[in-house]
Amino acid sequence: MTFRYSHTFPISGPNKLPRFKQWAAENIPGVALSLPPQVPVKSEALTVRLKSIDDRTMLIGKLEGVSL
Numbered sequence: 001m002t003f004r005y006s007h008t009f010p011i012s013g014p015n016k017l018p019r020f021k022q023w024a025a026e027n028i029p030g031v032a033l034s035l036p037p038q039v040p041v042k043s044e045a046l047t048v049r050l051k052s053i054d055d056r057t058m059l060i061g062k063l064e065g066v067s068l
Helices: 016-027 053-063
Strands: 005-010 045-050
Touching (some): 005 053, 045 053
């Protein structure tokens, strides 16, 4: 599996990965994601890697107006 596409979006606070994983499971099931092993608490962004440009477009569309 090759994750050639990525999207970086703003997210703050603790537990970024669990919050995003839960949101992704509810809103974009079936989309293969590659997440970093950890994200520092002070970080204000999260980069998600995706397999296709269609998956990236879907993620961007679903994230509009969402506060994680």
